[in-house]
Amino acid sequence: MKNFFWICILVLGLRVEGQINVGRGNARDLFVEHCAVCHGERGEGGLGGPLAHGEWKHTQTDEDRTRVIREGLPDFNKEGFEEKLNEREIRALVIYIRELREMAKDEPPPRPVEGVVRTQHRDFRLETVAESRGNMWGMDFLPDGRMIVTEINGPVRILDPEHGLGDPIRDTPEIVRHGQGGMLDVAVHPDYAENGWIYLSFADGSGRNSMTAVVRGRIRDGAWVDEEEIFRAEPEHRRNAGVHFGSRIVFQDGYVFFAIGDRGAQQHAQRLDLPNGKIFRLHDDGRVPEDNPFVDTSAYPAIWSYGHRNPQALAIRPENGEIWSTEHGPRGGDELNHIVRGENYGWPVVTHGMNYNGTPITEETEREDMKSPHWHWTPSIAVCGMAFVSGDQFPEWEGDLLVGGLRSEVVERLRLGEDGLEEREVILQGQGRVRDVRCGPDGSLYLILEGRGSRVVRLR
Ligand SMILES: [Ca+2]
Known part of the structure; x- marks a missing residue:
């Protein structure tokens, strides 16, 4: 019985490797569901500012970031998520956003595509x-x-x-x-x-x-x-x-x-x-x-x-x-x-x-x-x-x-x-x-x- 328990832990552990498991899905899914609409799927920015690079304008610490996710930024029309996310999920997002930043450090800035782009009626460079x-x-x-x-x-x-x-x-x-x-x-x-x-x-x-x-x-x-x-x-x-x-x-x-x-x-x-x-x-x-x-x-x-x-x-x-x-x-x-x-x-x-x-x-x-x-x-x-x-x-x-x-x-x-x-x-x-x-x-x-x-x- 004891072995069965540890096998379960091992299997579960492998399944969530590379993800922060927060019970309902992982942090990446939470990010895509709630944050990507404004900040982009990789935190590269969109309607909202980039999270993965550049200055963080509104937050200095993890506590700040937790608070902003929970309570929002009324000046920026950003509602908080306290009704939608529990503390564990908010915490997972804070960590995931920090990870996005680490990953982005190695990413080269986007460059124009080389060569010909083919489309239905017309190709271009x-x-x-x-x-x-x-x-x-x-x-x-x-x-x-x-x-x-x-x-x-x-x-x-x-x-x-x-x-x-x-x-x-x-x-x-x-x-x-x-x-x-x-x-x-x-x-x-x-x-x-x-x-x-x-x-x-x-x-x-x-x-x-x-x-x-x-x-x-x-x-x-x-x-x-x-x-x-x-x-x-x-x-x-x-x-x-x-x-x-x-x-x-x-x-x-x-x-x-x-x-x-x-x-x-x-x-x-x-x-x-x-x-x-x-x-x-x-x-x-x-x-x-x-x-x-x-x-x-x-x-x-x-x-x-x-x-x-x-x-x-x-x-x-x-x-x-x-x-x-x-x-x-x-x-x-x-x-x-x-x-x-x-x-x-x-x-x-x-x-x-x-x-x-x-x-x-x-x-x-x-x-x-x-x-x-x-x-x-x-x-x-x-x-x-x-x-x-x-x-x-x-x-x-x-x-x-x-x-x-x-x-x-x-x-x-x-x-x-x-x-x-x-x-x-x-x-x-x-x-x-x-x-x-x-x-x-x-x-x-x-x-x-x-x-x-x-x-x-x-x-x-
Ligand atoms: Ca309209």
Whole structure:
């Protein structure tokens, strides 16, 4: 009997070798179930920061980490897991996260794939255009083929594809660098050759109190000059949370469109007296168009649509001028939306996602008076930048959408149908978190990829 006991222990011991057994599954399963949605399967980061490398911003000790897993980080919209996990499971996660860090030390940073990537309609190669130790966030093109690139920590640089990244432009707006907030998008006015205007969106405020703002200015002799305000929220509507700044700026017919996420306050997305959780339309000089839908009823007459959680891309469909947007869902429920004047996109009343700790947000996924997404990703890919393909470089993909994912590290090609999608194909995977996707004036396709710094790559 005694021998039988020890054999059982031995067999069980072998079975869990290399895993931390916590009764209900092992620590890796717990991590994948509860943490990977934000921090990536290997802790490489996604919507949430990386756990496997870099600085740990919120915790110094195992006690801190235990507390954060148990109680959450309210400033960052991160709920605690005390309802879902017992102390033993939380402890196992703390140890597993430390192990991920050890393992990551030996991992080389991701490199672009060598050779040809084969896809359904079109093969391509990846070519690195520029690398930075900072995290690049947005990019747009100047008429002469150079690009302007933002980094979340503040710098705005000119990228010459032949000569690489220039020094930061001097005197760009002061930003609040907090969580997902910082220097965000950049957009070059369609008539830049005549007017020189460049638009920037960024977390604006003081201390940690901030809201997304949009300004325009010009670059002269390496400095940001002639700045004009396009949109600033009332100071009392700034928020402490470090999440959901939205952003992305596009132009159409003399109007500028941009988005602000819910800033961690879900219910605000449904309130027309507040700026968060909205997509806006203004004349390109910041004046409010008289035919905006809430011009007589809202303290923010720039609002064009509402009920948004965290839009991460806006793109104009070249064939008909429609505005499309991607939006981060919570856990599940990333959305692709066709943006229409005055519509309510439902957050947080209807969603296909749930809270990060696995509790439901709402039972409802659609409602008559709310606009459903054209497509939703459940589970989430952590959608980010996107672009419509247009021009003569990729004729096989003309009119298709390329959508990037952060945690999923994918680029998907979507062919839109009347209802849903005609085609959906992953054309790139595992090359880093995909922050932005852009189609250049000559039809070239560019990506911003993140992972220990970031790089701009071009599809060839
Ligand atoms: Ca929605």
